[in-house]
Amino acid sequence: MTALPAWWEPLLSRARQARAGDFTRLHRPEPGGRVGAVLVLFGQDATGEPDVLIIQRPRTMRTHAGQPAFPGGAAEPADADAAATALREATEEVGLRPGTVTVLATLPALWIPVSDFVVSPVLAWWRAPHDLHAVQVSEVARVARVRVADLVDPARRSQVRHPGGWVGPGFDVAGMRVWGFTAGVLSRLLELGGWAVPWSAERIIDLDPSDAPAGPRVVGSGWEPPVP
Secondary structure (H helix, E strand, O other): OOOOOHHHOOHHHHHHOOOHHHOOOOOOOOOOOEEEEEEEEEEEOOOOOEEEEEEEOOOOOOOOOOOEEOOEEEOOOOOOOHHHHHHHHHHHHHOOOHHHEEEEEEOOOEEEOOOOEEEEEEEEEEOOOOOOOOOOOOOOOEEEEEEHHHHOOHHHEEEEEOOOOOEEEEEEEOOEEEOHHHHHHHHHHHHHOOOOOOOOOOOEEEOOHHHOOOOOOOOOOOOOOOOO
């Protein structure tokens, strides 16, 4: 394998040792939950700075309308593992060429109560980036590569409050407000990578009800890192 850029450490070593409790306070039901995976694809721009692939769902979708997300979805019987699911979904959604990607780690499976999905984030290195576009326009409205430098900018960070009472990390980047599961995973990865800088958790933004899917009331953030 081609040598990884230096910025992958300490993220990769820490991610490989991570447990579900490092990402969420919610406990996966046993048994239960539909199995899925998402691709957390890190590349780097022309200056050598890291970025991550984020898509935005169309506002016409029945669920997750307009919400930023990682590429991904439900597992299919032919998928060998979570990595196969994540790569297949990214190929179908945005035209990713799997041969340009090196899968580095599969993070612990995380339960999303509102959809009853048990999702495994798959951490990968995009060693040969290429142009992407919305292949499944019914599921993808836009595709963006978001710089880590923008994600850690304190002016772009906030806590987002769902009308049902849920509060969790948020990012305002690339013309999108990233929140929910995606923001929670990103927030923790920034910590693991040693990239995060102090920001004001007192900045709370109320999510527009039109952007908020219905679901069970969850008071407190399910995706905040546990208190040390």
